[in-house]
Amino acid sequence: MAVAAAIALVGSALPAAPAAAQADSGQQTLTMAADQPVDSLSPFIAQRLISTNIHRYIYDFLTNYDPKTNKPIPALAESWETSDDDLTWTYKIRDDAKWSDGKPLTSEDIAWTYTTMMEDEAAATANGNFVANFDKVTAPDPTTLEIKLKKPQATMLALDIPIVPKHVWENVDDFGKFNNDEEFPIVGSGPFELTKNDENQGITLEANKDYWRGAPKFDKVVFKYFSDQDAMVEALKSGEVSLVAQPSLTPAQANSLKGAENIKVNSATGKRFNGFTVNPGAQTQDGEKIGDGNPALKDKVLRQAIMKAIDKEAIVDKVYGGYAEVGEGYIPARYKDYYWKPEGADRLDFDPEAANKMLDDAGYKMGDGGVRETPDGDPLKLRMAVHNDKPDYVDTGKFMEEWLKDIGIEIEGQYVDSNLISEKLNGGEYDLIFTGWNVNPDPDYVLGLHTCDARPEEKGSMRGDAFYCNKEYDKLYDQQIEEYDPEKRAAIVKEMQQVLYEDAVVNVLDYPGALEGYRTDQVASFQVQPDPGGNIWGQDGYWSFYEAEPAEADSGGGISTGMLVGIGAAVVVVLGAGAFLVLRRRSATADDRE
Amino acid sequence: MSLSSSSPRPESEAAAPDAAAPGPVPGRRPAGRRVSLRYFAVKLLGALVSLLAVMVTSFFLFRVIPGDPVAAMTQGRKVTPEQREELFRQFGLDQPLWQQFLGYLRDLLRLDLGLSYQYKAPVTELIATRLGPTLLLVGTATLIAAALGLWLGTRAGWRRGSTADRVHTGVALTLFSVPTFWLGLLMIVVLAGGAGGMPHLFPTGGMGSPDVSGVGNVIVDTAHHMVLPVATLVAVLYAQYLMIMRSSLLDEMGSDYLVTARAKGLRDDLVLRRHAVPNALLPTVTLLFLKIGQVVSGTILVEAVFSWPGLGMLFYEGLSVPDLPLVQGLFIFFSASVIFMNLLADFVYPLFDPRVRT
Numbered sequence: 001m002a003v004a005a006a007i008a009l010v011g012s013a014l015p016a017a018p019a020a021a022q023a024d025s026g027q028q029t030l031t032m033a034a035d036q037p038v039d040s041l042s043p044f045i046a047q048r049l050i051s052t053n054i055h056r057y058i059y060d061f062l063t064n065y066d067p068k069t070n071k072p073i074p075a076l077a078e079s080w081e082t083s084d085d086d087l088t089w090t091y092k093i094r095d096d097a098k099w100s101d102g103k104p105l106t107s108e109d110i111a112w113t114y115t116t117m118m119e120d121e122a123a124a125t126a127n128g129n130f131v132a133n134f135d136k137v138t139a140p141d142p143t144t145l146e147i148k149l150k151k152p153q154a155t156m157l158a159l160d161i162p163i164v165p166k167h168v169w170e171n172v173d174d175f176g177k178f179n180n181d182e183e184f185p186i187v188g189s190g191p192f193e194l195t196k197n198d199e200n201q202g203i204t205l206e207a208n209k210d211y212w213r214g215a216p217k218f219d220k221v222v223f224k225y226f227s228d229q230d231a232m233v234e235a236l237k238s239g240e241v242s243l244v245a246q247p248s249l250t251p252a253q254a255n256s257l258k259g260a261e262n263i264k265v266n267s268a269t270g271k272r273f274n275g276f277t278v279n280p281g282a283q284t285q286d287g288e289k290i291g292d293g294n295p296a297l298k299d300k301v302l303r304q305a306i307m308k309a310i311d312k313e314a315i316v317d318k319v320y321g322g323y324a325e326v327g328e329g330y331i332p333a334r335y336k337d338y339y340w341k342p343e344g345a346d347r348l349d350f351d352p353e354a355a356n357k358m359l360d361d362a363g364y365k366m367g368d369g370g371v372r373e374t375p376d377g378d379p380l381k382l383r384m385a386v387h388n389d390k391p392d393y394v395d396t397g398k399f400m401e402e403w404l405k406d407i408g409i410e411i412e413g414q415y416v417d418s419n420l421i422s423e424k425l426n427g428g429e430y431d432l433i434f435t436g437w438n439v440n441p442d443p444d445y446v447l448g449l450h451t452c453d454a455r456p457e458e459k460g461s462m463r464g465d466a467f468y469c470n471k472e473y474d475k476l477y478d479q480q481i482e483e484y485d486p487e488k489r490a491a492i493v494k495e496m497q498q499v500l501y502e503d504a505v506v507n508v509l510d511y512p513g514a515l516e517g518y519r520t521d522q523v524a525s526f527q528v529q530p531d532p533g534g535n536i537w538g539q540d541g542y543w544s545f546y547e548a549e550p551a552e553a554d555s556g557g558g559i560s561t562g563m564l565v566g567i568g569a570a571v572v573v574v575l576g577a578g579a580f581l582v583l584r585r586r587s588a589t590a591d592d593r594e
Numbered sequence: 595m596s597l598s599s600s601s602p603r604p605e606s607e608a609a610a611p612d613a614a615a616p617g618p619v620p621g622r623r624p625a626g627r628r629v630s631l632r633y634f635a636v637k638l639l640g641a642l643v644s645l646l647a648v649m650v651t652s653f654f655l656f657r658v659i660p661g662d663p664v665a666a667m668t669q670g671r672k673v674t675p676e677q678r679e680e681l682f683r684q685f686g687l688d689q690p691l692w693q694q695f696l697g698y699l700r701d702l703l704r705l706d707l708g709l710s711y712q713y714k715a716p717v718t719e720l721i722a723t724r725l726g727p728t729l730l731l732v733g734t735a736t737l738i739a740a741a742l743g744l745w746l747g748t749r750a751g752w753r754r755g756s757t758a759d760r761v762h763t764g765v766a767l768t769l770f771s772v773p774t775f776w777l778g779l780l781m782i783v784v785l786a787g788g789a790g791g792m793p794h795l796f797p798t799g800g801m802g803s804p805d806v807s808g809v810g811n812v813i814v815d816t817a818h819h820m821v822l823p824v825a826t827l828v829a830v831l832y833a834q835y836l837m838i839m840r841s842s843l844l845d846e847m848g849s850d851y852l853v854t855a856r857a858k859g860l861r862d863d864l865v866l867r868r869h870a871v872p873n874a875l876l877p878t879v880t881l882l883f884l885k886i887g888q889v890v891s892g893t894i895l896v897e898a899v900f901s902w903p904g905l906g907m908l909f910y911e912g913l914s915v916p917d918l919p920l921v922q923g924l925f926i927f928f929s930a931s932v933i934f935m936n937l938l939a940d941f942v943y944p945l946f947d948p949r950v951r952t
Binding site for chain 1: 659660661662665666667668669671672673674675676677678680681683684709712713714715723724727779782783786787788794797798799800801802804805897898899900901902903907911916
């Protein structure tokens with residue numbers, strides 16, 4: 001009965017198939033495999049990476065980042081100046097930007113977007129941090145925007161806030177519940193327009209031909225949801241998708257794609273650093289002790305010795321198959337202006353002998369079974385908390401257990417769920433704990449994670465990930481945020497990294513690369529960021545898809561042919577099964593008759 | 595789903611002598627009806643108690659999971675302490691537990707399952723949009739698997755020890771033991787990814803192509819996307835039906851009523867179809883009802899491999915945060931369907947088998 005139904009379904013639908021194939025003809029479509037659905041299409045509350053990236057494409061921002069150098073460049077703001085007291089920023093807004101419904105985009109829209117986030121707590125859910133220091137935002141005329149600050153703030157060209165149309169959004173009553181998914185196309189102002197949201201399956205963007213910077217070359221960008229990474233790679237091989245980039249391919253997948261026809265693997269410098277932090281004696285801001293970190297770790301010598309026992313190059317080679325860079329300072333190498341590398345005698349390079357000597361000299365005697373003793377006479381045993389859902393962390397952790405054993409430290413590896421990790425961190429119940437952050441072109445936020453204020457006010461409310469507190473670091477942090485000269489600011493940021501490196505509480509191990517695969521028969525080229533060596537997906541800006549060049553030969557037809565053949569094969573199988581069934585029954589009846 | 599409803603059901607015990615009789619004697623009918631009312635009442639009460647227990651458990655169960663939804667959702671993002679507090683407030687996590695529980699019960703009475711943390715949308719709405727795909731996929735697969743399993747099981751059982759029996763049982767058990775995830779991936783690699791120069795016969799995942807429009811086209815497109823996941827599910831599922839059908843048919847094979855039927859001169863085929871199969875079907879019906887109850891919970895693995903936007907995937911997404919309203923709501927929904935189908939099985943069962951009416 002079910003078999004018959006299947007035959008009927010496939011059979012009845014077959015004649016319609018050729019029409020489906022034609023729907024796509026004549027349009028240049030770029031399809032990207034995405035590993036998660038959007039959580040919300042409202043820029044005020046969306047948190048997921050896919051959502052914030054899509055917002056980059058459909059809404060314009062005050063400024064953008066140069067695709068080659070990551071430096072802030074004009075977008076809606078054509079130029080800007082600051083007042084003498086550094087507290088007022090005045091932006092000149094371009095007059096040729098339009099909303100996709102034809103209305104002009106003015107400074108009033110920008111002022112309204114920022115002010116809404118300052119006044120409505122729910123509207124501050126996703127990006128409230130950017131406006132926390134704003135005193136007042138005004139639009140004296142349609143091409144002028146004025147922002148008054150409470151304190152000077154050097155990050156005023158890195159306000160990553162999508163600007164929404166006031167005439168559409170001022171009618172929203174509850175920003176905490178409005179998902180911007182009722183009317184399509186969504187009124188936006190970016191190089192693409194969001195025209196279709198197939199819930200749970202994908203999202204379609206179409207080119208905004210009137211974009212002030214010029215129309216994109218692709219007519220459509222489609223995000224298609226996949227929940228399995230290996231299936232994504234197969235979809236790339238079959239040509240169903242043009243790009244697989246989120247999450248980054250594994251080294252094994254990248255290697256397997258290397259020889260594939262019409263597929264190119266982009267091995268890019270990453271935005272991320274991975275590492276671990278050491279419990280330096282967790283405390284609240286008021287100095288109240290939290291948790292049960294090993295007190296021996298308050299000793300800087302021990303922390304530095306731990307770093308000297310770790311072979312970062314081996315991590316890059318063995319864990320990442322070479323697709324990563326050795327971690328040096330806190331800011332990844334991708335950001336050349338802020339990148340800092342320790343020099344000479346300051347370097348804590350892999351040298352187990354030196355590490356052993358440091359510990360001998362500092363009074364950590366080698367005890368029985370190769371485990372040292374603290375000066376207090378306790379065995380030197382440390383717990384190390386590692387996210388078990390990140391294979392690269394787990395592999396790194398296993399290596400570290402071995403390396404630290406070589407200098408007489410016994411490590412109890414706790415490979416647990418991310419949720420448990422954050423519980424251990426908040427409770428201060430760890431000795432070493434893995435961490436990692438995506439770093440934006442402006443380093444202010446990640447630097448702010450290690451100020452004394454980032455420690456919790458009370459247990460559980462921590463903002464940072466290290467319980468680190470160093471007055472010198474804090475002083476430098478306050479200086480950099482007030483320094484409007486980019487070069488001087490960069491010098492301070494480098495100095496801060498030196499302080500972090502020496503204290504060895506926040507330890508960077510590697511900058512994992514991004515591995516992205518795309519079809520050269522669908523996309524001739526992408527604009528990477530930074531250029532050269534940069535990534536396609538997850539850029540700061542809309543460059544990759546905006547500048548992407550379609551390949552000459554359109555391969556759209558291949559999919560529909562496959563579809564026809566596929567349905568044909570299904571019909572054959574089903575019919576075959578049916579015939580088999582009938583034949584069996586006949587022969588059985590014949591047997592019975594005898 | 596680890597729920598088990600307490601419904602003792604006779605699994606083809608020694609066939610009672612009157613099993614072959616068409617029904618109870620007419621004179622005994624009134625007594626039978628009175629008994630059956632009590633039977634229904636007991637079953638209904640049992641179901642209600644289970645449902646109530648599920649409602650209470652689901653609130654506390656997911657709060658035992660370690661984790662901080664706010665931290666999980668803001669992980670790797672820039673947030674100020676104010677933003678964190680706002681999220682706590684939005685989620686209602688700033689209230690004491692007992693207050694959260696009362697609010698939860700109050701909402702539940704109004705069939706309001708709350709607002710998902712991640713999607714900022716009502717859980718009932720999320721379940722509604724994902725229910726269709728799951729019913730389509732798992733429903734189709736269950737029907738095909740049951741039909742195939744019953745048919746092959748009958749054949750295998752009727753000719754126990756034959757080559758056909760050994761082949762069917764062997765193949766079914768092998769597929770049953772294969773990891774679903776691996777089988778699905780293998781199907782994708784061979785039939786969709788074009789390994790070894792194979793043509794790309796099927797899409798690698800999802801339920802449809804974004805560019806397809808028009809009812810006819812969408813039906814073809816969806817059917818095309820369904821082939822691999824349904825095939826995977828059928829391959830893994832049909833063995834259960836086959837084995838149960840086979841063994842219950844074997845139980846019936848020695849029965850006197852079959853000897854009688856044969857003695858009447860019926861063809862072997864008719865003995866099988868009219869006498870043995872109807873009796874042997876009973877345990878399979880039970881299994882089918884249980885399975886239909888579980889259909890809604892989807893199969894996380896198959897949904898994951900084939901990127902099928904069903905309830906199983908939704909549950910998984912909810913657990914990783916943990917998105918408390920979402921997982922609570924789904925848990926209640928899954929449990930309620932199992933309980934409901936069990937109840938339905940209890941109610942329908944007497945129609946098939948007069949023996950349980952007492």
